[in-house]
Amino acid sequence: MTAVPPVLSVRDLSVRFRMRTGRHVAAVTGARFDLAPGECLALVGESGCGKSVLASALLGLLPANAETAGSALLGGTDLLRASERELSRTIRGRRVGLVPQSPxxxxxxxxxxxxxxxxxxxxxxxxxxxxxxxxxxxxxxxxxxxxxxxxxxxxxxxxxxxxxxxxxxxxxxxAPLLLADEPTTGLDRALVDRTVDELRRHVDQGRALLMITHDLAAAERIADRVAVMYAGRIVELADAARFFGAPGPRHPYARGLLDALPDRAFTPIPGMPPELGDLPSGCAFAPRCHRATADCATVPALDDGVACHHARETADA
Known part of the structure; x- marks a missing residue:
């Protein structure tokens, strides 16, 4: 059987902002994922982790001081290298729809x-x-x-x-690809469910959806896969049924997001996310992680869907 090509293929997408002081702030680093027809990928994480920057990069909506690297292939078009003329005339609205964060x-x-x-x-x-x-x-x-x-x-x-x-x-x-940036903001629970169900129907007709959300209940309702972002990096990429069910997330941060929900442990993650302009060396989550060891002085690669030196311990726990 011939494999169906992805609607969107992102490889090593990085976004840096050049500041007036001359330094650079890494808002997204090395993002890598595919999005298939008929699939919803939910991109989750705390505010300021780079989720909306990633979506803006795909649509060419970054400010002038942004620098991008990597690739984001939509069919034969690399969205990161497309001209503004091509983006405005043939991409936005026609091949990529957008539900914006600030409607x-x-x-x-x-x-x-x-x-x-x-x-x-x-x-x-x-x-x-x-x-x-x-x-x-x-x-x-x-x-x-x-x-x-x-x-x-x-x-x-x-x-x-x-x-x-x-x-x-x-x-x-x-459009064959829909980017929804916090599409349930300001909606009550009934309208949240109705909105995500309509987006799910859009996906079930063979289109792809990248949904950026803080609402893990909405993500559980609609997503086929979940990508967890922390400090500009995707730290876990998992099947939604496994992520929300058993055995659950393998990254301590992803586990902490679920444990903070009211219908679960209702236990907040200690500490605060780091500033993207002042990231710690090694694993960015280590200062907040109870499993951190000397191994965490190096940045873990996204290996087998999780970027953590202690993924097995978290899964076993």
Missing amino acids: SAHLTPVRTVRSQLEETVRELTDTAKPGLRAAAEAAAERAAFPLDHLDRHPHQLSGGLAQRAATALALVGD
Whole structure:
């Protein structure tokens, strides 16, 4: 049987920010993963670990002081080397959809949600003008956006409604790859479940989804695999059923994320994440890890899906 090629193949993706002082801050280091058709990969980790920077790199939305390395192949296109012209005309919206982390900033403030949806439908599909209204309303319903709010402007929406409007816009083109950066922010639990179920239907139709989230319950509901990020590095990449079930995570940090949940041990991870501009030598998690030893003075490689010198001990525990 011929193997199905991945929708997205990321290899050694790194992002550094050049500061005015001349030093560099490593926001993402050596990210490596594939994303297959019909698969959702949930990228999880504490704030500031580099998740959103990684997504921005894939879409060419980094600030001017960013420097990237590695590759991110979407079909025959390396997203890290594509020109702004190619990204804006053939990638964003058409081949890669985006649910942004800050939907209010993503929506055009002087236009209604309906007009923005209709324009997006017209640009990304073959819908004729008479059918735009119905197509826009269908897109809104997919994202649980209330139809009686379609003629409102973004400033008239709550944070949750703005999030649903941005999700509706992202789903319009049925892009083969969808990047969802905190798509459940501001939603109550029922709407979280409805949103991730709609994203799951999008995936089950043969598309790929990279979902960045703090919501581990949402990740458990939707993901096929989980990538755990800490201090700019992916420290565990695991099957979701094994990660959330038995035997569970193998990296102490990933184990700590689950143990901090209210329906589990409800035990916070001690300490604070390091500043990306002042990372400790060796394993960045070692100062917070109860398993740290002298071995942790060296940075562990992502070997067999986990970057930890004590992965076996954590799994056994």
